[in-house]
Amino acid sequence: MHRITYTKLTPEQILAKLSSAANGPTSASPLSEVFAGKSLKIVLDNGPTLRYRFTDRNHLSVAESDDPTTVQQVGYGALTLDRLALFAHMIPRTPRGFILILDQDTNLVTAFETWFSGYQDNREVQRQVYYGYVEQPGAAPTARHAMTNRLEGKGFYWKQDNGVETLEFYPSVLYSNFVELTRFGGELSWCAPTDYIKISDDKYIYSRVEAEFSGTMTTYLLDPNRLEQIGVRVGFDDTDTLEYYMFRGHGEWLGQIAQFEPFGDVGSTIVQGGNNRAAAPAARGARSVYRPLKTNAIMTRAQVDAAIAKNKTLFDPNNAMAGNKGPTSTFLAGKEMTLRYDNGQAFNYRFEDAQKLRWRREGGGETAWREERYESWESAPGVIMFGHLLSGAADHDAFSIVADFDNGLVTALHGTMGTPYMGNEAAVKTLFGVVEMKGLTPPPKYRRHQFTDELVGRAMSWNYQPGLTSMHLYSTPYSLSWIIFLNNGSGGLEWSGPASYVKIRDELYFAYWLEEACNGTLGTILINMRTMRNCGIDYSAGPNGLRLSIVGAHARHAGRFNSLKYFAPKV
Amino acid sequence: MSRTGTSTRRSFIAVAGAALSAPVAAAAATFPAVVERTDPLKRRVEQLEDLNAIRALNQDYCRHVNAGAHEQLAALFDDPAEGTIATGISGIAADSNEEDAIEVATDRRTATARLWRTVYRQTAIGPSCTLVEMARLQGGGVVTRADATVVENVYVCRNGVWKFRRVSHRPA
Numbered sequence: 001m002h003r004i005t006y007t008k009l010t011p012e013q014i015l016a017k018l019s020s021a022a023n024g025p026t027s028a029s030p031l032s033e034v035f036a037g038k039s040l041k042i043v044l045d046n047g048p049t050l051r052y053r054f055t056d057r058n059h060l061s062v063a064e065s066d067d068p069t070t071v072q073q074v075g076y077g078a079l080t081l082d083r084l085a086l087f088a089h090m091i092p093r094t095p096r097g098f099i100l101i102l103d104q105d106t107n108l109v110t111a112f113e114t115w116f117s118g119y120q121d122n123r124e125v126q127r128q129v130y131y132g133y134v135e136q137p138g139a140a141p142t143a144r145h146a147m148t149n150r151l152e153g154k155g156f157y158w159k160q161d162n163g164v165e166t167l168e169f170y171p172s173v174l175y176s177n178f179v180e181l182t183r184f185g186g187e188l189s190w191c192a193p194t195d196y197i198k199i200s201d202d203k204y205i206y207s208r209v210e211a212e213f214s215g216t217m218t219t220y221l222l223d224p225n226r227l228e229q230i231g232v233r234v235g236f237d238d239t240d241t242l243e244y245y246m247f248r249g250h251g252e253w254l255g256q257i258a259q260f261e262p263f264g265d266v267g268s269t270i271v272q273g274g275n276n277r278a279a280a281p282a283a284r285g286a287r288s289v290y291r292p293l294k295t296n297a298i299m300t301r302a303q304v305d306a307a308i309a310k311n312k313t314l315f316d317p318n319n320a321m322a323g324n325k326g327p328t329s330t331f332l333a334g335k336e337m338t339l340r341y342d343n344g345q346a347f348n349y350r351f352e353d354a355q356k357l358r359w360r361r362e363g364g365g366e367t368a369w370r371e372e373r374y375e376s377w378e379s380a381p382g383v384i385m386f387g388h389l390l391s392g393a394a395d396h397d398a399f400s401i402v403a404d405f406d407n408g409l410v411t412a413l414h415g416t417m418g419t420p421y422m423g424n425e426a427a428v429k430t431l432f433g434v435v436e437m438k439g440l441t442p443p444p445k446y447r448r449h450q451f452t453d454e455l456v457g458r459a460m461s462w463n464y465q466p467g468l469t470s471m472h473l474y475s476t477p478y479s480l481s482w483i484i485f486l487n488n489g490s491g492g493l494e495w496s497g498p499a500s501y502v503k504i505r506d507e508l509y510f511a512y513w514l515e516e517a518c519n520g521t522l523g524t525i526l527i528n529m530r531t532m533r534n535c536g537i538d539y540s541a542g543p544n545g546l547r548l549s550i551v552g553a554h555a556r557h558a559g560r561f562n563s564l565k566y567f568a569p570k571v
Numbered sequence: 572m573s574r575t576g577t578s579t580r581r582s583f584i585a586v587a588g589a590a591l592s593a594p595v596a597a598a599a600a601t602f603p604a605v606v607e608r609t610d611p612l613k614r615r616v617e618q619l620e621d622l623n624a625i626r627a628l629n630q631d632y633c634r635h636v637n638a639g640a641h642e643q644l645a646a647l648f649d650d651p652a653e654g655t656i657a658t659g660i661s662g663i664a665a666d667s668n669e670e671d672a673i674e675v676a677t678d679r680r681t682a683t684a685r686l687w688r689t690v691y692r693q694t695a696i697g698p699s700c701t702l703v704e705m706a707r708l709q710g711g712g713v714v715t716r717a718d719a720t721v722v723e724n725v726y727v728c729r730n731g732v733w734k735f736r737r738v739s740h741r742p743a
Binding site for chain 1: 700708713
């Protein structure tokens, strides 16, 4: 999804494509007749008053004011879940529409006013959430549906009545993670700004917009006890085809990971920023969206080469993510060894001291030693992580290496700068091999470190320094999401990228993630789940040149989703 | 002699002016009262009114700093341009300290205070990286530290209302 070039549709194209939406959403399940023949007046706080007449289960008239000339006839669809009903319709000949969730017992309503062409990417659905009620004789109700953090930390497998299967994780109050098992094969996870609204203790509204991707909005009611959902999806897919359908789905429970808000905080408001900062944006439709490609420079190869020629920053101890770094190891100082990888490459090393090494590629007639700055940490006895640049390499190559001297095994993450998409986006290959060193037990012939899925579904918080904590969600065997906490400990903004996980020893994992379609960083960390800390190296390039940055953080377990079985090969 | 701040004036009227007719009470609130220097009880009441008004002003100051309410904060100052939040300050603990000292001038037109407070200061985390960038987008990406601080205030009373003339901080 990061790599799909979604068409920049014009408002005119969108209006043309929406013409069929005037017939109402399609649905694989029978639409409900719950409103057929009824009239409703829905009063929305700080919003319009909507007057509906439902002719049947597929046609309604709606007015957004008392002016009878504003009445519009349009198709709609409705589904029910217990006494809750969700219905959706567009406003004819406009890019606007409504999705309403109505509780027939309390008469309380949540309404999403939706529209296209409200952001620079016209296809991205915008929404304004209103709370209100169905007008009845007597006093208006004072209660309202409300935003909540009570869904935070939950995860579900959903299968819609049209066969679409997803894994959906809610690790934040602003964002959610979703894995498209059917549409995109379940390889990676993606993140989307999300509204979470509480109706009752076992009925919630979830609504995400796939911002920065297709812009599609998916809104559903869910019952976490019975694992049922009803919803509607509106937007344009990767072929620019309108998706406007309602769905009924059944789920499976994946689990609940930790929440980090103070006890008693149920998330009825979302406060962003410090004590002297403003709360969430107030403009109509505004929301917090992480748009990394709009805040990070996209550079050409030539621009990257020029920037790196001017500056390389290697292992700055003041790096923001190095605040909790472990002590630099002296294990390698004075040692000589060869790291021999299974792809045929081998590298000779001489470690002059704890921060200076010399290397040369074995074979190929290369005899000169190159000197590099390196940094290393001993995460577990005999397990050393170290990294360095490969000076003179064509793609500003860098190694992040974990060598297990007790077992004679090595795994290297070979980073190169530049992808077909961005000059300043890293790529990576994983190399498995052995350590050859005098005094070391002869290296094994067949045994190697292995890729592992032992981390999949797990969430861990990482505190890099006071004020800077993230949470990793190892969302699939091939991707990782990172969530930045708000001040009160709620999950906030989120992004995800391709990743892989290598098992070094029990409770010791070598992971990487690529900040793909983002700032292009390759993050590499060695996760020690006994000491609950990591060490690592970030490899990145930008207008300020190249950086190899120290990473060091303290961890906390944040729980685990039982999601691994969904990634097994199809049989 | 000037009178105390609005809220205190109301409480004064509630206590001392309850039996007055509304116009008289309004007049009493509008015109400076004549201090009966020979009436120690009355003078004591006025002193307490001044102190209460200044304490309330101090509380409002903390509240507005903590909320980042710049306009409301500026309104607490005789010269609103003086009512700014110093760069980096994110909050002030509003709890009073037994060492706090407030002195009101005998003419009751000015006052000074020396208050021991915990001031919270934020320093931006850097250099930037993805996490810092994302944290900044949601108002974070800062380190907050608590500093024991002496807050030294100068007050002025105009038209019966106490306001800040100046607020300054120094390490305790």
